[in-house]
Amino acid sequence: MPLNSQLRTPHWEHFEHDADIGIRGIAPTLAQAFEQAAVAMTAVMTNPEPLTESNAVVITCNASDNELLLMDWINELIYQTAVHHLLFKRYQVEIADSKLSAIAFGETVDQQKHQIAVEIKGATFTELHVYQQPDGMWVAQCVVDV
Amino acid sequence: MDTNQFNQRDETCWEIRPTGAMRVPAIIYADAQLLQELDQKVYEQITNVATLPGIVEAAYAMPDAHWGYGFPIGGVAAFDPEQGGVVSAGGVGFDISCGVRTLHTGLNIAELRPRKQALADALYRTVPAGVGSRGKIHLNHKSMQGMLTGGAQWALDQGFGDEQDLERIEEHGCMAGAEPHYVSPRARERQKDEMGTLGSGNHYLEVQRVTEIFDQTVANIFGLRVDDVVISIHCGSRGLGHQIGTEFLKDMAMSAAQYHIVLPDRELACAPLTSPLGKHYLGAMRAAINCALANRQIITHLTRQAVATVFPGIQLDLLYDVSHNTCKLEQHTVNGQQKNLFVHRKGATRAFGPGHPDLPAVFKDTGQPVLIGGSMGTSSYVLCGTKASEQLAFSSACHGAGRAMSRSQASKRWQGKTLVDALAAQGIIIRSPSLRGVAEEAPAAYKDVSAVVDVADRAGLARKVAKLEPVICIKG
Numbered sequence: 001m002p003l004n005s006q007l008r009t010p011h012w013e014h015f016e017h018d019a020d021i022g023i024r025g026i027a028p029t030l031a032q033a034f035e036q037a038a039v040a041m042t043a044v045m046t047n048p049e050p051l052t053e054s055n056a057v058v059i060t061c062n063a064s065d066n067e068l069l070l071m072d073w074i075n076e077l078i079y080q081t082a083v084h085h086l087l088f089k090r091y092q093v094e095i096a097d098s099k100l101s102a103i104a105f106g107e108t109v110d111q112q113k114h115q116i117a118v119e120i121k122g123a124t125f126t127e128l129h130v131y132q133q134p135d136g137m138w139v140a141q142c143v144v145d146v
Numbered sequence: 147m148d149t150n151q152f153n154q155r156d157e158t159c160w161e162i163r164p165t166g167a168m169r170v171p172a173i174i175y176a177d178a179q180l181l182q183e184l185d186q187k188v189y190e191q192i193t194n195v196a197t198l199p200g201i202v203e204a205a206y207a208m209p210d211a212h213w214g215y216g217f218p219i220g221g222v223a224a225f226d227p228e229q230g231g232v233v234s235a236g237g238v239g240f241d242i243s244c245g246v247r248t249l250h251t252g253l254n255i256a257e258l259r260p261r262k263q264a265l266a267d268a269l270y271r272t273v274p275a276g277v278g279s280r281g282k283i284h285l286n287h288k289s290m291q292g293m294l295t296g297g298a299q300w301a302l303d304q305g306f307g308d309e310q311d312l313e314r315i316e317e318h319g320c321m322a323g324a325e326p327h328y329v330s331p332r333a334r335e336r337q338k339d340e341m342g343t344l345g346s347g348n349h350y351l352e353v354q355r356v357t358e359i360f361d362q363t364v365a366n367i368f369g370l371r372v373d374d375v376v377i378s379i380h381c382g383s384r385g386l387g388h389q390i391g392t393e394f395l396k397d398m399a400m401s402a403a404q405y406h407i408v409l410p411d412r413e414l415a416c417a418p419l420t421s422p423l424g425k426h427y428l429g430a431m432r433a434a435i436n437c438a439l440a441n442r443q444i445i446t447h448l449t450r451q452a453v454a455t456v457f458p459g460i461q462l463d464l465l466y467d468v469s470h471n472t473c474k475l476e477q478h479t480v481n482g483q484q485k486n487l488f489v490h491r492k493g494a495t496r497a498f499g500p501g502h503p504d505l506p507a508v509f510k511d512t513g514q515p516v517l518i519g520g521s522m523g524t525s526s527y528v529l530c531g532t533k534a535s536e537q538l539a540f541s542s543a544c545h546g547a548g549r550a551m552s553r554s555q556a557s558k559r560w561q562g563k564t565l566v567d568a569l570a571a572q573g574i575i576i577r578s579p580s581l582r583g584v585a586e587e588a589p590a591a592y593k594d595v596s597a598v599v600d601v602a603d604r605a606g607l608a609r610k611v612a613k614l615e616p617v618i619c620i621k622g
Binding site for chain 1: 157185187212213214215216219239240241276277278283335345346347385389391392396399411412413415443448479548549552553554555575576579580581582585586
């Protein structure tokens with residue numbers, strides 16, 4: 001894949017924070033950036049790649065701006081992860097008028113199999129940014145408390 | 147951090163004089179080396195805390211301070227409700243009432259040695275640790291209410307422990323003023339299967355050996371001798387506290403403007419102590435403190451069960467139970483006047499000195515035990531509160547080492563299996579459901595807890611009593 005199209009493929013990364021960890025999704029659309037940020041969140045806990053998609057959860061959030069929407073989205077996933085004991089591999093997100101509707105696909109936690117490093121307590125305002133870069137790519141990021 | 151930014155009051159006390167919106171000075175307790183190693187973010191965060199309404203005396207950072215959310219971790223700030231003071235969800239943190247409880251075993255290291263593996267296995271089998279672990283206790287609406295109101299007292303009523311445990315727990319095991327009706331259904335949902343679980347991250351249950359005594363008189367009263375074996379439990383209010391923190395952080399950030407509060411950082415989200423939102427948070431946060439106290443009480447019970455299978459008949463009595471993420475109403479003297487202040491300690495331990503009326507009789511002459519957790523494989527310390535700490539930082543001290551390296555750096559540098567083997571070669575048994583978790587918690591990813599504790603001692607925040615070294619560590 002040429003470098004340019006590789007950079008335009010939706011992707012995620014972690015960024016440094018002293019005690020905790022930053023999650024960042026980068027993608028051509030806002031919704032995809034949210035999807036990628038969520039994959040980054042799963043990756044804080046475990047490697048998302050080998051996970052299966054045997055379970056699905058429907059999620060909706062509303063917020064007054066994109067940053068609060070990201071925070072709500074991540075917090076909703078943390079809640080769903082905790083109460084349903086699920087690890088999410090993939091997400092389908094739609095965003096319109098600061099309303100998010102999504103399906104999260106994943107599988108039930110298996111301590112031995114998933115080797116989960118840490119649980120996530122909550123999304124924070126720290127380094128919380130949602131913006132469009134000059135090249136048109138959307139970035140959605142925040143630090144999560146672990 | 148550049149030390150030229152400070153007015154050095156003495157060897158361990160560094161002042162940032164108020165400028166701009168700061169209402170009070172900010173004070174960092176550190177020696178020159180710790181200060182130089184501190185992240186500049188701590189400077190920004192502690193000066194931001196100094197801008198909050200109703201803050202009294204100063205915003206303080208303990209020697210283990212590091213970059214947190216809004217407040218630095220290791221931050222202490224007291225607010226006066228009569229001066230428009232605030233309560234901040236970010237000033238308490240997500241893991242409300244996270245803390246350390248230490249138990250005497252009555253064993254010495256020679257008695258433990260031949261049964262060490264067996265004890266490690268029994269503890270790992272009995273105490274649920276790690277993400278996704280569930281306890282055997284399932285709370286319904288009624289028992290949830292009881293737990294949120296009663297704390298460790300509730301746990302006792304369910305058969306988890308002895309009456310004598312209570313006097314060795316802050317607040318006598320039950321935080322007054324809890325209002326469970328401000329704890330959301332979601333927070334309850336996250337907690338209903340999590341009672342008696344350790345959690346993950348830096349939470350652990352550790353069997354430790356006393357390796358050094360610094361203050362023989364106090365150590366005698368605390369019941370600590372060289373080569374004694376103790377067990378320490380480090381965990382908090384689990385999913386319930388995390389959910390309360392999440393919800394109120396957002397609510398407070400959204401309503402700051404309504405209360406005419408200018409937030410230099412949204413993470414400092416707060417509400418006036420006298421406002422409905424402030425009161426709701428206090429009621430919910432106190433319920434979460436009870437959740438943490440109940441959780442550590444149940445884990446104590448499980449620990450007793452596990453130990454009894456290996457050492458039948460021995461008794462595990464509490465040394466003490468401290469919380470290091472709280473906001474508590476306390477009386478302090480400010481400019482010669484008694485004041486009722488709401489003291490936030492985020493990653494800071496309460497350290498009441500000798501004679502404090504809230505301490506049980508046994509600690510009246512010594513001050514309270516201040517339990518400082520290390521990280522997996524490193525030392526922990528027992529300190530005692532001092533009279534001087536009252537004037538220095540509203541009777542507060544450090545809480546641990548603080549990370550020196552991020553999780554991703556740590557997991558790139560070390561492999562879990564190699565670490566477990568290396569620690570085993572040093573005589574330390576690690577049991578954990580996650581090798582990646584072990585790598586992220588590598589001992590060298592943390593600052594030197596001894597340096598932090600030495601500064602707390604020299605500054606007078608608390609006084610060193612004993613050093614503990616790990617023997618078995620159950621990692622979440």
